[in-house]
Amino acid sequence: MMKPKVNVAIISISLAKGGAERFASLLSKMIEAENIAVHNIIINDAVDYDYKGKLYNLGTASSSTFSVFKKIEKGYLLCKYLKNNNIDVVIDNRPRNHYIRELLTTLIYGSRRIIFVIHSFNFKNYFPSPQFLSQKLYRNATKLVCVSKEIEEGIREKLGFLNTITIYNPYEVVDTVVAEKVSDNENYILFFGRFDEKVKNFSLMLEAFSKSEIYKAGYCLYLLGEGPDLVFIQNKIKELQLDEFVKILPFVKNPQEWIAKAKFTILTSQYEGFPMSLVESLAAGTPIVAVDCKSGPKEIVKPEHNGLLVENHNAPELSKAMKRMIEDENLYNFCKKNASESVEHLSLDTISKQWKALILFDTND
Template sequence: MKLLILIHSLQSGGAERVSASMANHWEEAGWTVTVLTLTSNARDFYKVNAGVQRVALNVAGDSRNALSAVNNNFQRVRAIRRELKKREPDVAVAMMSTANILLALAAIGLKGVRIIGSERTYPPRIPLGRAWEAMRAYLYGQLDTVVALTQESASWLHQHTRAREVAVIPNAVTWPLPIHDPYLPTPDRTDGSHILLAVGRMSEEKGFDLLIRAFHALAPDFPTWRLVILGDGVDRQALEAQTVLTGLESRISLPGRSGNVGQWYAAADLYALTSRFEGFPNTLIEAMSYGLPVVSFDCDTGPRDIIRHEIDGLLVPAGNGAALEHSLRRLMENKALRDQFGAKANEVKQRFSIESVSKMWENYFGLES
């Protein structure tokens, strides 16, 4: 079996982690796997096995104007098509919207290869712009299958694109998580402190501003608790400024990206996801796989497909700061409840195992389940 996976890059991100994990899984199963990126490999955050063919097209970059954009995307399509012809995969999978469109164009007229696209977000929450939306609506009809992470996304794709077949396949959880650079030492816990942890890109949709606000309100009642937010992004300065305004610089830390995030999950006491929207949050299933109880906004989409409310975590009405504070308080003040939820949270390792999720993908590769 020869498989090609196309994604913009292997820099830090949920779709990037999934691509690397699935590539490694299928390579270990004896497949010939190629991971193809539009960027160079100089800033790869996630590593693939030595047996995975890592091809960097180095055709990413911003366009100066509309004409430049057309030319740049034509060059990308040509480069992808050249690799498809060279490697002759049985299946080619694209990860994320623009990659799906580029793959659909690159594969026109090619025989013997099954072409699959994969939406990694809830599409209406991240519009692509008029031209890309029009191409998505039409060109998804050229794909053999489009994979969505949730039923909500699948329904949207049925209604707004010409996709012929839409499959719902969740992300798989990787446990234990590999360790790589950058390495951030976990804090010393001998002082009896507790950690409320969050992980993700520091951007508006992740809602870390709401989490800092909630922790600020709770902090006087929980002097042994600290908030740690791992990640980086465009909102870092704004979040740092918000932290200073709370006066809790000694108890709120934003140490950056971590290549040993699994160790941080293992060291934490509680995990919070405060996103305004999601696709299918990898950090949530990762945290739960390490036995962490979780509190999450019930945002579109993903958390309600992962958390079993009052069994392994708490779902909070999306964007409701008061409800977030209440749910965090319930778990921060009750170790027995944290332990109870954490023991059940660990079951995501079976519910979203890479073995079961990979078989779901293979059903659409033309393989027997």
């Protein structure tokens, strides 16, 4: 006799633009199975990524125009949806940094099994201060899923939680037929992601690119994405007199071909969680140059095997790494040869087994 379906709700800010949102879309694909029914619930009306299962858009379902009333209405609609659809498991994929809001949210979730995903080493986005408030919020959680081992270790050491597990972010093999087309004549290194200076540290990236002088060898820096700090980046490019060598490209849903044809991709973040851009780059066979920020890069980059990892906030060392990847052909070819194989353990199929085991074990124990 077949067991009844497990109804799982993945709750996210949206399904657009960001890494956590991209993860939510992949998670819906990973856990969709004969015995799991997926419900994607988004707070804001923004959908760029493909997903599996049902979609409930609180942004369009709510009718209030006044901000406070709209939030209250969304809470009511969420509570109603969880009840009417017999949701067994909630996977909360949002930032959670406001204690009162999160306390009310946990009341809405009720006695269901709750899995919270921690996407960043910037713990203040997920654990309200002071510490005892966070402990009250999370003490009854089924699991805190951390996207890197360094995040899990930090949560255990700093906050004392033991109900933790690390499950890495996966990559998805994308059909390049639908990818954005890129000219074969372009020589470039690539950043792709959100234009957020406080997180991504474009100042460091642009300064190191300028110092490296790899533009003299015909290589440009392409910045692919969008975000609140576009003007800041444009001004920084002008300040460093890099207008001729740095190109800003708009966000595209599928950057696969941009990634595959880049010489290498670059990450200079202040902090991360488990940066999917690095994983997606390696999966496409493209080496990486990254700073050793907290957290993720050192769990992805194998120095001189699939890329180069340098001390964070060190523009001279970063510029040397950029230059080395251009000039040292033996190193570059070796890293490129190893790139895709180095992330095989992060395939959608592999990571989906871990998520399904977590969900089904916790619902059937």
